[in-house]
Amino acid sequence: MHITNVSELSVRTGYNGATIMFVVSLAIVSLGIYLTMRGVLKPKIRRLAGIDALDEMIGRATELGRPVHYTVGLGGIGNEQVIAGLSIARYVARKCAELGVRFLFTFAAPSVQPIATDLIKQAYVEAGKADTFNPDNVMWLSDRQFAFATGVMGLCLRENVAANMLLGYFAAESLIFAEAGYRVGAMQIAGTTNSYQIPFFVVTCDYTLISEELITAGAYMSGEPRQQGSILGQDYVRLIGLALMGVGAILYGVGIKTLTTWLAL
Amino acid sequence: MDVRYMYLLVMIVVSIPLLKPMGLPLGTISVETTRMYQYIDKLPSRSIIVMIADQSPAAAAECQPAMVANIQHAVNKGHRVLFYASRTDAVPFIDDAMKVVLGATSDHPNYGKLYVNLGYIPEGELGLKGLAADVFFTGRDAYGKDLRAMEFFRDLPKKDASDWGLIIYYGASSVDWVVRQITDVYGCKTAGGVAAVLVTRMYPYYPHSIIGFQTGLRGAAEYEVLVKRPGEAAAGMDAQSLSHLAIVIMIIVGNIGYYASRRKPSGGG
Amino acid sequence: MSLVVKRYIPHAVLVATAFFLAGDTLLLEKTYNDLATSGVKAISIIGSFAVLISITMLSRLHVRRIQRRRTVIESSVLLVCMWATMIWGLFRFAVQGVSPLKEFAVQQVFSGIVSPGDATIYSILAFFIAAAAYRAFRARSIEATILLGSGVIVMLGKAPIGEMIWGYFPVLTTWLTDVPNTAGVRTLILSGIIAVTALYVRIILGYERGWMGRGD
Numbered sequence: 001m002h003i004t005n006v007s008e009l010s011v012r013t014g015y016n017g018a019t020i021m022f023v024v025s026l027a028i029v030s031l032g033i034y035l036t037m038r039g040v041l042k043p044k045i046r047r048l049a050g051i052d053a054l055d056e057m058i059g060r061a062t063e064l065g066r067p068v069h070y071t072v073g074l075g076g077i078g079n080e081q082v083i084a085g086l087s088i089a090r091y092v093a094r095k096c097a098e099l100g101v102r103f104l105f106t107f108a109a110p111s112v113q114p115i116a117t118d119l120i121k122q123a124y125v126e127a128g129k130a131d132t133f134n135p136d137n138v139m140w141l142s143d144r145q146f147a148f149a150t151g152v153m154g155l156c157l158r159e160n161v162a163a164n165m166l167l168g169y170f171a172a173e174s175l176i177f178a179e180a181g182y183r184v185g186a187m188q189i190a191g192t193t194n195s196y197q198i199p200f201f202v203v204t205c206d207y208t209l210i211s212e213e214l215i216t217a218g219a220y221m222s223g224e225p226r227q228q229g230s231i232l233g234q235d236y237v238r239l240i241g242l243a244l245m246g247v248g249a250i251l252y253g254v255g256i257k258t259l260t261t262w263l264a265l
Numbered sequence: 266m267d268v269r270y271m272y273l274l275v276m277i278v279v280s281i282p283l284l285k286p287m288g289l290p291l292g293t294i295s296v297e298t299t300r301m302y303q304y305i306d307k308l309p310s311r312s313i314i315v316m317i318a319d320q321s322p323a324a325a326a327e328c329q330p331a332m333v334a335n336i337q338h339a340v341n342k343g344h345r346v347l348f349y350a351s352r353t354d355a356v357p358f359i360d361d362a363m364k365v366v367l368g369a370t371s372d373h374p375n376y377g378k379l380y381v382n383l384g385y386i387p388e389g390e391l392g393l394k395g396l397a398a399d400v401f402f403t404g405r406d407a408y409g410k411d412l413r414a415m416e417f418f419r420d421l422p423k424k425d426a427s428d429w430g431l432i433i434y435y436g437a438s439s440v441d442w443v444v445r446q447i448t449d450v451y452g453c454k455t456a457g458g459v460a461a462v463l464v465t466r467m468y469p470y471y472p473h474s475i476i477g478f479q480t481g482l483r484g485a486a487e488y489e490v491l492v493k494r495p496g497e498a499a500a501g502m503d504a505q506s507l508s509h510l511a512i513v514i515m516i517i518v519g520n521i522g523y524y525a526s527r528r529k530p531s532g533g534g
Numbered sequence: 535m536s537l538v539v540k541r542y543i544p545h546a547v548l549v550a551t552a553f554f555l556a557g558d559t560l561l562l563e564k565t566y567n568d569l570a571t572s573g574v575k576a577i578s579i580i581g582s583f584a585v586l587i588s589i590t591m592l593s594r595l596h597v598r599r600i601q602r603r604r605t606v607i608e609s610s611v612l613l614v615c616m617w618a619t620m621i622w623g624l625f626r627f628a629v630q631g632v633s634p635l636k637e638f639a640v641q642q643v644f645s646g647i648v649s650p651g652d653a654t655i656y657s658i659l660a661f662f663i664a665a666a667a668y669r670a671f672r673a674r675s676i677e678a679t680i681l682l683g684s685g686v687i688v689m690l691g692k693a694p695i696g697e698m699i700w701g702y703f704p705v706l707t708t709w710l711t712d713v714p715n716t717a718g719v720r721t722l723i724l725s726g727i728i729a730v731t732a733l734y735v736r737i738i739l740g741y742e743r744g745w746m747g748r749g750d
Contacts, residue, residue: 004566012450012562019560025728029735076584077745080730083737087744110587119744140595143588144354144648146323146655172323172437172462172656179662193726194439195719196465203670211722212729218744219736226741234732241724271668272661279660292697293704322649323656353585354652357644360635370635388574388581395574398567402575408633441723450559461692468716469723483692506695512664513686516671520682523672 017263025237032233036225043232050189050207051088051217054165057187058095061162067102068092069161071152071177072116072168073192074145076109080215081193085168086112086119087218092165093120097127104159105138107168108148113140149173153180166190166205167214170197178204191217266522271515278511282503289503291486297467298487301456301477302338305431310343311379312430313421315453317393317443318348318355319436324460325358328435330498331458331485332358335433336366338492344430345417349383349403351392355436356385356407371408377415382407390442397426397447426451431476437463440475448474458485544746549738593617619643684710 011019035041061068070092072085089105096103105116117138124133141151153176156164164181166174167190174190174197181188182204190201191209201208209217216234219227248259305314316335320328339346348363350356359382363370373380384407386392396402400421401412412418421428426447434443437460448455454476457467461481471478479485482505485498551573558570596610623640626632634640673679690696691707736742 004563004569009561009563009566012560014449015560022556022560025731026735029732030739033735033739033741080733083742083745084733087742090744109584110591111584113591115745140591142592144652145321146652150655172460172659175659175662175666176655179666193722193730195722195726196462198722200666204666211726215726215729215733218742219732224741226739227736230732230736230741233735234728237731238725238728241728266668268665271664275661275664289694289698292694295704296708321656322652325649326653326656354644354648357635357641357649385582386578387584388578391574391581392578395571395578398571398574402571407635409631465711465715465719466723468711469720480692483694502694506693508660509689509693510695512667513689515664515668516682516686519668519671520673 014264021241024240028236028240029230029233032231032236033226033229036229036232039225041229041232043228045220045228045231048209048213048217048220050191050209050213051221053187053189053207054088054092055095057163057165057189058092058099058101060187061096061101062099064162066162067104067159068096068163068165069104069106069152069156069159069181069186070165070167071106072112073166073170074108074148074173075169077111077115079109079169081169082107082109082112084215084218085191086116088165088167088221089116090119090123091221093123094127097124097129097132100129100132102159103137104155104161106141106148106152106155107139108141108143108145110140110143113138145171145173146176149176152177156180156184156186160184161186164188166192166201167209167217168192170194172197175200175204181205266519274511274515275508278507279504282507283501286500287503289506291483291490291499291502294487294490295480295484297471297477298479298484298491299477300472301479302488302491304454304456304476305335305338305344306342308342308344308430311345313345313347313428314339315347315349315426315429315432316359317432317434317436318350318359319352319434319438320355320358320460321352321437322354324437326497326501327460327481327485328437328458329358329362330482330496331479331488332362332435333365333496334479334485334488334492334494334498335458336362337494338488340366341492343379345379345381347381347383347400347417347429349396350385351389351436353385359384359407371406371410377410378417381412381415381417383412384408390446393443394446397451400424400426400428426453429453431456433458435459439463439466440470441466444470444474458488541743541746545740552734552738616643616647684714 032041036043058068070089072082072089075082093103103120105120107113107116117135120138121133124130142148157180161181161184164177164186166177166188170192171194174192178188178190178201188205189207189209190205191214192198192201193211193214195211198208198210216231219231251259316332318332336346348359350359360370363380363382367373367380370376370382383403386396386403400418401424403412405411418424430453432443432447432453433456434440435458440455440457440459440463443455447453455470455474456476457478459467459478459481464478464480467475467478479488482498482501486502489495489499554573555570558567592613596613600607600610619639623634623637626637627634667685671682671685673682687703687706688710690699691703696703733742737745
């Protein structure tokens with residue numbers, strides 16, 4: 001099958017800079033992972049208060065004898081926030097299984113169901129408590145935004161959860177989840193990359209993972225070199241971006257538009 | 266303070282102006298709304314304006330009046346309008362808006378010439394990417410009519426998003442994907458009639474990629490004033506004013522109480 | 535199921551699709567771009583079947599509830615009524631060619647039940663925001679005072695009554711949204727995108743397998 005004429009292949013107009021950054025970003029993150037796995041680089045990751053508090057939240061739930069609620073929000077399995085939320089959920093599910101705390105997992109997109117069930121079951125198996133896994137605790141409530149919100153609200157109030165973990169993709173219903181958790185006196189952690197929902201979480205939750213902290217939380221928690229290497233790689237990409245912004249702003253300010261023009265080609 | 270008293274106060278403050286309008290003046294029209302109005306006003310006649318309906322029934326209270334006002338403006342200027350919905354529950358809102366402004370949907374004499382409704386296109390950003398690459402992406406419109414037979418598409422040189430004059434997003438989720446797939450690739454500018462909560466997300470792209478936008482109900486009310494078609498948005502401004510004022514007063518009272526309780530000496534033992 | 539089917543094939547499909555579609559965004563060549571557009575159409579069609587998955591899961595949930603004879607079955611009864619409306623709408627479209635947009639029963643379910651229900655729950659946010667603002671906006675520290683002050687200014691600046699109280703509220707609001715807010719949101723967007731890039735590199739390299747149902 002003829003996919004492309006290589007001789008006629010060219011970069012889209014205005015995408016020179018984007019193509020270079022795409023290739024450079026992939027290369028630097030991959031290099032960061034490779035060098036960390038080889039032991040050449042040993043990144044030190046700053047502490048994320050919210051992630052460090054997960055154990056405290058689960059411990060509190062154990063003492064109170066109340067369940068832990070975890071939701072990845074509205075997104076489907078293709079949403080990066082849901083993927084990040086699932087990687088943290090696995091850790092939380094394992095801890096809950098070890099301590100005998102009921103773990104309630106809710107989600108809105110049906111595509112998450114098989115992945116979440118498999119992931120949480122695996123967490124229970126790793127904790128040596130496969131017999132205590134109850135698939136009814138992995139709940140699909142609705143794929144409609146506010147029907148899902150009322151379902152979660154009702155669940156938090158009925159089950160009197162001790163910990164409310166909102167880590168995933170949230171839109172306007174975020175405050176409904178947070179208020180429901182507050183009403184039952186739950187300790188709350190929330191995280192999303194939707195910048196316009198972060199203020200709601202900051203004012204209502206005990207801990208908030210802001211934007212990239214959610215995405216990197218899974219890597220942070222695993223402690224594995226290849227995961228931490230990717231965090232190091234993304235920091236170097238960020239440094240390059242900052243340098244480009246700074247240099248570009250200064251050059252543009254003094255009237256030299258070469259860099260800006262070239263990147264926009 | 267018991268939270269139920271707060272709920273009662275908010276309910277009273279929102280209800281009274283809806284039942285008995287106070288007629289507070291709208292005030293200065295914002296620069297963002299004005300820029301959007303001027304951009305549409307200056308587009309050449311018969312320019313194509315694409316309207317993405319992404320509002321849920323919840324966000325429709327803020328976005329629907331904006332959509333109606335924008336359609337009215339497009340009708341006044343003789344522009345072509347291409348509608349599509351990026352979520353299933355936004356599909357009826359396109360019909361509702363068309364009925365309010367045009368009085369009809371597919372039965373309108375200019376349907377197929379000046380107005381086309383593509384209905385629901387799934388997969389959000391990917392769906393828009395497909396539509397931008399090929400305007401006949403869906404093949405048929407929301408009512409089953411063949412797009413290639415319509416006069417609307419006959420004189421388009423490239424049959425992709427570079428033929429469009431403007432794309433307007435209505436909703437409360439995010440607008441990045443529209444800028445990414447349309448403005449960055451094809452150069453067609455983006456505008457918005459968005460819920461107020463999304464507005465902070467619009468500013469990073471304003472004014473270069475997003476030429477202007479209507480901020481929630483207030484923005485919709487401003488646009489209604491500009492097109493001289495007061496509607497639901499203008500009617501809701503009194504309630505918005507009083508509710509904002511009530512929340513600010515509650516915050517101030519809360520802080521006074523907080524500092525008063527801090528200053529009170531603790532009881533002796 | 536063997537490892538090849540459960541892990542390697544999905545991974546290969548993901549990597550191929552990711553680079554193929556990324557190439558379509560960055561590169562220009564007619565055959566390639568046309569092929570990518572066809573691929574996007576295919577994904578769109580598959581995506582619309584997700585609606586069927588929702589219907590199936592919802593139905594299964596409620597059938598199980600009815601089988602277990604749960605006491606609260608009003609929502610299940612309502613669902614059965616909505617099934618009937620949906621089947622009627624499908625019948626009218628398939629046999630009589632009446633679009634669901636013009637079918638009275640379907641439109642009444644949407645405008646009479648679904649739409650007001652969604653709007654009602656959204657409107658609860660007005661009360662929750664008032665309660666959260668009352669609780670959280672306390673001048674406990676410098677940062678909290680700045681948050682409080684900017685919140686009050688923006689709330690009054692965006693409402694017509696604010697301009698009546700003091701003419702500079704809208705001016706200050708415009709500055710707050712144009713300058714500090716834009717700077718902050720740009721930072722969040724950029725850092726989020728870079729973190730997502732790193733996540734996708736981990737997925738492409740096979741180090742992040744949560745999306746397949748098995749963690750690392």
